[in-house]
Amino acid sequence: MPKCPECDADVTVGSDAVKGEIVSCPDCGAELEVTEITPVALALAPEAEEDWGE
């Protein structure tokens, strides 16, 4: 099972996950990006910047 890069908790990632998808760590709440699918790898998602949005 992939680990949260922030707090090392186990993170469950759905089987339908796609590269680039954002998931949350159940323990620390960090936003994580799925960077690889096979095997699943996670990285901290970038922090919101000034021009992010809709």
Next chain:
Amino acid sequence: MNKNPTVGVLLSRVRVEEKLLLQELASRGVETKVIDDRTLVLPTEHRPDLGVDVVLERCIQHGTALYALSILDGWCVPTVNTYEVAEVCGNKLLTTMRLVRHKVPAPKTRVAFTPEAALTAVEELGYPVVMKPLIGSWGRLVSKVNDRESAEAIVEHKDVLGNYLHSIYYVQEYVAKPGRDIRGFVVGDETICAIYRYSEHWITNTARGGRAENCPVTPELNDICVRAAKAVGGGIVAIDVLERDGELLVNEVNYTMEFRNSIDTTGVNIPAKMIDFVLDVAKRAKN
């Protein structure tokens, strides 16, 4: 030649919205290419060869969306939305001017370019007012200013701490909402659905914790939303509408709309309607 269009989805992160859109494309068997804007390199001298018939822009970063679309549109690659729409909607002042010029009701707005003139603008409108950065979303750095002392503090902070865009002071009359505002979702010529966004806080964005409920699309609401959409260039946009004594005012127009909280709430398959539109744009471009 493949008669079915290939759809490129330009994105930064696959959020709930992007996943739903990709699932909708997959369910229809549409050939789809995910284009990660973080690794994208676009040429300026010739038409970018992305191998797609239409690009659905879903970048999270306005600057990325804007400049990618400028090149794609510049080389006549069909895009949803267009560069024009991104440019106008990504800037609150440009949006306001389009609304005004198309006679779409909107809150009174003043613009000033120095701290002193900003304070004059604030007092001209009368307290409370709302000060907003020209570029930004999710209600970030939007300030309700209740008195002169607050106005002076905010203007000084913007002047000293902000980049040059924060020295263009956008001041709007405060519209006392009935604890909610309306978001209308426009696809092409139709308001496909709408939600009320309730919040105890005066900022009602669902990104800031606002609660969504279905809002019936009345002819009046449809009319103002579609007119606002057309004013900014048309396409797929979300219109933020304020209510004041039975009057509707368009507050903002969003060109990379978020809709995760609005599908179950409204019962409308928003991603399906969006993909219908995208495929239609591709087909019209081919003919």
